[in-house]
Amino acid sequence: MYLTKRLIREHIATGEEIWLNALSGAIDKLSEVEVALVERSLGGQRGGGSLIARLRSRGYLFDNAADEQSRFRRLVAEFGREQHGAVTHLVICPTYACNLRCVYCFEHRSHPNLPREMMDIDAVNHVFDAFSRIRRLYPSRNYALGLFGGEPLMTSTRFVVSRILSRARKNRLPVMIVTNGVSVASYLPILEEHQSDIQALQLTLDGPEEVHNQRRPDAAGRGTFDAVAAAVDILLEKNMHVVLRVNVDLGNVDELPRLAKVISNRGWSEASSFSCSLAPVKDHLGSGAIPNVPAEADLLSALFDVYDRSPESEKIFGLKGLQVLGQLSALLGSGGSSRPKIYHCEANHGGFWVAGPEGLLYACPEAVGQPDLAIGRYTPAFEVWPQRMEPWMGRNINTLNACRSCEVGPLCGGGCAYASLAGKNTTPGPSCAAGLARALSVYLSRRAVQSCQGKKVRVRS
Numbered sequence: 001m002y003l004t005k006r007l008i009r010e011h012i013a014t015g016e017e018i019w020l021n022a023l024s025g026a027i028d029k030l031s032e033v034e035v036a037l038v039e040r041s042l043g044g045q046r047g048g049g050s051l052i053a054r055l056r057s058r059g060y061l062f063d064n065a066a067d068e069q070s071r072f073r074r075l076v077a078e079f080g081r082e083q084h085g086a087v088t089h090l091v092i093c094p095t096y097a098c099n100l101r102c103v104y105c106f107e108h109r110s111h112p113n114l115p116r117e118m119m120d121i122d123a124v125n126h127v128f129d130a131f132s133r134i135r136r137l138y139p140s141r142n143y144a145l146g147l148f149g150g151e152p153l154m155t156s157t158r159f160v161v162s163r164i165l166s167r168a169r170k171n172r173l174p175v176m177i178v179t180n181g182v183s184v185a186s187y188l189p190i191l192e193e194h195q196s197d198i199q200a201l202q203l204t205l206d207g208p209e210e211v212h213n214q215r216r217p218d219a220a221g222r223g224t225f226d227a228v229a230a231a232v233d234i235l236l237e238k239n240m241h242v243v244l245r246v247n248v249d250l251g252n253v254d255e256l257p258r259l260a261k262v263i264s265n266r267g268w269s270e271a272s273s274f275s276c277s278l279a280p281v282k283d284h285l286g287s288g289a290i291p292n293v294p295a296e297a298d299l300l301s302a303l304f305d306v307y308d309r310s311p312e313s314e315k316i317f318g319l320k321g322l323q324v325l326g327q328l329s330a331l332l333g334s335g336g337s338s339r340p341k342i343y344h345c346e347a348n349h350g351g352f353w354v355a356g357p358e359g360l361l362y363a364c365p366e367a368v369g370q371p372d373l374a375i376g377r378y379t380p381a382f383e384v385w386p387q388r389m390e391p392w393m394g395r396n397i398n399t400l401n402a403c404r405s406c407e408v409g410p411l412c413g414g415g416c417a418y419a420s421l422a423g424k425n426t427t428p429g430p431s432c433a434a435g436l437a438r439a440l441s442v443y444l445s446r447r448a449v450q451s452c453q454g455k456k457v458r459v460r461s
């Protein structure tokens, strides 16, 4: 008999153990006696019949390692088939310029020499020609258009944005706009004109007024809370879908309850077209240029302290924005997908094609403006550079050696490709999130204890 490699065990205060099976999605609480029974059975002794049968049916125990590998391979193959219908995001950055000076901005802090070009109408035409070619290359996929930056909704980009939205309509592409929100009011006529094509706008609010203003001032140092909050009000009033992003780190995590109050006092949480998610601030380059960036475990501990004090905050913000723990909490039934994470993000299966104003194409929105990470170009002619694409595409827990046998592999997916590639000359390998084991331990001991009590978790076959 063989015990799965994808098993995460957590001893809890009662002397029991939480067992989490990252591959099958099962989670169980075992007493000391049961753990001892399993260990004896693994050592070849008889006994524990019904317990052993249950653990087999929940994917913890196999006849041998080859049996587990064959289940793993089935899931990878299933995942490969699913990619044919996956959504591919065709993203346009009309400019890398921005009218805010956020204290943690990855684009401007880590890359102060970003290209200064701004797209013109000619560039937009080239981008859409390139996107048509991409769609012909991968005809079975579904496509959506994203507007990203810098800040896409600025006075200087109005004409170009208007043209992009018209082309999106002509190409029947649903649109997602990622904006800091400060110019939404002046863009309203354009947004309303294209309302039926706009799937959602993502705006960012980092806390109650003084917290947000300190973290996300404009270029003149003035606060932007009022403009963003007014933008959310007006978009919801117009029935447009708003995704509110909260960039969270150790500098603002304690302020979430006050932000939750803002969200409920303004009636946003009542609106069906409103959703909200946390995004931990990251320093993928490890440059140290971004302050307050926590390991996921430290952020999680702080977050659970906040959620224990304010259950309302947990209802509003949840955990789904946290890469590994979001996957884990989805697995335990708090929403989202419960499929194993064979790859880390869309960048690993050609799910992003990001066009920058300098004429280059990128596989990941955070890689924009770094020509050494470009995977092709859309002008003067459309080109894809296979050698540059290779490290991004097909990167998953089956293709990365270290991930194939990693216990948390199906929760992690192999880690962020950008973090493994950027600023390094070595062959990109796995990109293990710092403190992941500790973060899982925090999660299992503080949340999963309740989640697995009497809960029937669906087990993948």
Ligand code: SF4
Pocket (backbone or CB within 6 Å): 397, 400, 402, 403, 406, 407, 408, 409, 410, 412, 413, 414, 415, 430, 431, 432, 433, 436
């Ligand atoms: S990146 Fe690291 S933590 Fe993630 S699956 Fe690979 S080896 Fe495991």
Ligand code: SF4
Pocket (backbone or CB within 6 Å): 284, 344, 345, 346, 347, 364, 365, 366, 367, 416, 417, 418, 419
């Ligand atoms: S590669 Fe990393 S930075 Fe890029 S989209 Fe994926 S998770 Fe985000």
